[in-house]
Amino acid sequence: MAEKKADKAEKVDKQEGFVEHITPRSVDFSQWYTDVVLKAELADYAPVRGCMVIRPYGYAIWENIQARLDRRIKETGHKNAYFPLFVPESLLRKEAQHVEGFAPEVAWVTHGGNEELAERLVVRPTSETIICSMYSKWIKSWRDLPVLINQWANVVRWEKTTRPFLRTAEFLWQEGHTAHRTLEEATEETLRMLNVYIDFVENDLAIPVVAGRKTESEKFAGAVDTYSLEAMMADGRALQAGTSHNLGQNFAKVFDITFLDEDNQLKYVWQTSWGVSTRLIGAIIMVHGDERGLALPPAVAPIQVIIVPIMTPGHKEEVLSKAREIRERFEHEYRIDMDAREEYSPGWKFNEWELRGVPIRLEVGPRDIKAGQVVLVRRDTGEKLTVKEEALPDTLRDVLNQVHQGLYNRARKFMDDNTHEVSSYQELKELMDTKRGFAIAPWCGDPACEASIKAETGATIRCIPLEQPREVTVEDKCIFCNGDAKTLVYLAKAY
Amino acid sequence: MAEKKADKAEKVDKQEGFVEHITPRSVDFSQWYTDVVLKAELADYAPVRGCMVIRPYGYAIWENIQARLDRRIKETGHKNAYFPLFVPESLLRKEAQHVEGFAPEVAWVTHGGNEELAERLVVRPTSETIICSMYSKWIKSWRDLPVLINQWANVVRWEKTTRPFLRTAEFLWQEGHTAHRTLEEATEETLRMLNVYIDFVENDLAIPVVAGRKTESEKFAGAVDTYSLEAMMADGRALQAGTSHNLGQNFAKVFDITFLDEDNQLKYVWQTSWGVSTRLIGAIIMVHGDERGLALPPAVAPIQVIIVPIMTPGHKEEVLSKAREIRERFEHEYRIDMDAREEYSPGWKFNEWELRGVPIRLEVGPRDIKAGQVVLVRRDTGEKLTVKEEALPDTLRDVLNQVHQGLYNRARKFMDDNTHEVSSYQELKELMDTKRGFAIAPWCGDPACEASIKAETGATIRCIPLEQPREVTVEDKCIFCNGDAKTLVYLAKAY
Structure with a gap:
């Protein structure tokens, strides 16, 4: 085993310097993304085509996403269940459009x-069909409605090209599936869950979004209407961060989901479905990350505060004891950890925890202890504060809020700065050639124009925004065909 | 749609009386089990061979199991991750015994x-192989050890005969997979997790267990040693409620999982794996259930306290208002709900919530309100208490504890009463013919004796108990071959 031993020894040596090996984001965004995913140990490639392993640090982000979103899903009256894989x-094959979309x-x-x-x-690539077959059996009377069920599950889509978190053969998600008595209730539910997603993505993930309706050609296979949240990644491309579908009675008719209404009439139910997935982790990386690696929003960061004891010779025990004291003082309130490894230098650890995106670093050294203070460093701005020990409770709370707000504001400004209303097709093409940002443009509503734009510029209509940036007038002409515009749409290249 | 309407109407009518339709447990235990699963709406048959749908009420039990067990898994230093399906x-095919067992x-x-x-x-029928392939890549140095990872996931085993929760083609579980520097550490981990399971199953699920080591023929495919928890169902059969495997270096050698130790030697890691599954829900049903249906241990009951307002004419608002007040008073402390449906009578609701196993029922009627009291009914004993409103906080806490202890004691007594040390093979055969209970018997350790016993009586050696019921002496002869006995074993027919 001599050769293998040398190989292992080399690998061990290499650990020392791994923070250095991130490709600069400005040089190659795509390679930077992969480097961050692998080196922050969020995920790894699996020995199965197109599949990833979500490592403990990445999975802890997903657990925090689950906990915070699940609470919102339950507060809006839904219950979790589990349907077969x-x-x-x-x-x-029962629903024609659906099978065409997924087969x-x-x-x-x-x-x-x-x-x-x-x-x-x-x-399962999604569970509408298996769930509808059960709803057909369970729903009998208007008293059984609404049925409000959510499922946390793995799903599989045999994608040709894959990237960790963004597009993998298997991914994790939640999928809500509801059945209602009236179209109005189903529409209300579709928008309610869209708003739950907006609230979660903006207030917990610090990611600003544009919400709107999908065009006919971009909507979910089998839906009447699809709504989505679109976020702007740091390379200017769009990422669909969540969808909510109004299924109308399409599935109800195919799967025969009827109920006896109060008026003694047999009627089909109205349905919705909605979901977000582990893609959200990809969005967090690409919205907040920087040249130093990940930057995590405090609400979902596996570690919110990392303590690095500065163990100078002769002061090790004193420093460790203070670091432990601080950890114990705050461990019930925050996700706080300390890095007491002796084989790494403080500087190496600073880089490591910045790469891993921890919102706050606390440095505790002998001189700090003497002065009754610690040094606090913000991950988002790099700003250093000297904090008196007695001020730590207020400061930690405030700075975590500031980091969240700082990340959100930076992302918001970037999105605003890179969103342009274009007034000519030429301008749209130029914008998309630079690969930067969202275009707002008037559109006539013709799928043919949409298809041509996509073929020629690579941009798709991300959504017809719920809040139109301004009123559409008779002056507005379709960006492609120059016909009368019906609406303003967001266009972008997308993940 | 006239015919279908009549069909739906009939189904609606049938709802009224469904509590009546449970097969008596004493008449047909197996049918009773199925009736409880379906009528308490824990699960339903799916339109896929051998698969079940876990309905919201059943899934809420699983969520409580997850939350309480996950906390213990994390407190013992493990982190969750996710590996491909x-x-x-x-x-x-790499590990020969493993593939033979699962293919x-x-x-x-x-x-x-x-x-x-x-x-x-x-x-995946289990994830040793895919996880080992990653550990081989991740583990380089002794500093990387131990690796302590757990996964919550779905797994698939193509079983011939299936029953909801007990044996289904797909089921949900957690599987821990750890790697250690020494055999001692791996052995310690194997037993640590066995003890975590014992603690959880006894103290949260109120199910007494016998813990022990599996024989060579019953152990996990690829393990050096398998330990299990065996519980006794109300029909006297055993159910394996959890397993913890010491994998030794079997997988490490096949998957080449080596590390450079502090002494600069390249060594193979020592591994463990351990898991419990949705089978535990089957155990809860079959240990605690009775002629009235489910009886749930308070720690995992989706609803711990159900309030039934007795809405007599002229008092509806007053009663509802008091019921709501009580719910709001306790909803932060307990999982408490109220059943205000007007289409069902109080008596129907009493049956319904007993069928669903809710530990405590509170009845609130006009006369109770006048007297400043409520009526409390325990699910496990049927005992009725009149409780002054001001005493409710103490009483709810105490009675929930008593229900847990009552369920545990009843199950413990049943297991003790139905565990018999047998002194002859004839006695063993007779015991197994009655299908009731565990036999304790001396065994020589020969797999041939074990196989003959299984073939002739249908009983398997459930385990070699960690705590031997008594010391084995030279007088003890193998229950089958009469050779010198090495140990006492538990035998039973099993699920």
């Missing part, structure tokens, strides 16, 4: 044990 | 989209 082919990208189970299955199964 | 066939019962993915895969994938 497998969907029989015949069920998937090309599903994984097929054909054998169980040593036997070929009589009917192939798909590994 | 799919395992390439070549990875599964006959896996689901195979052969196609992605419209293309046949170059290599077949199995849907």
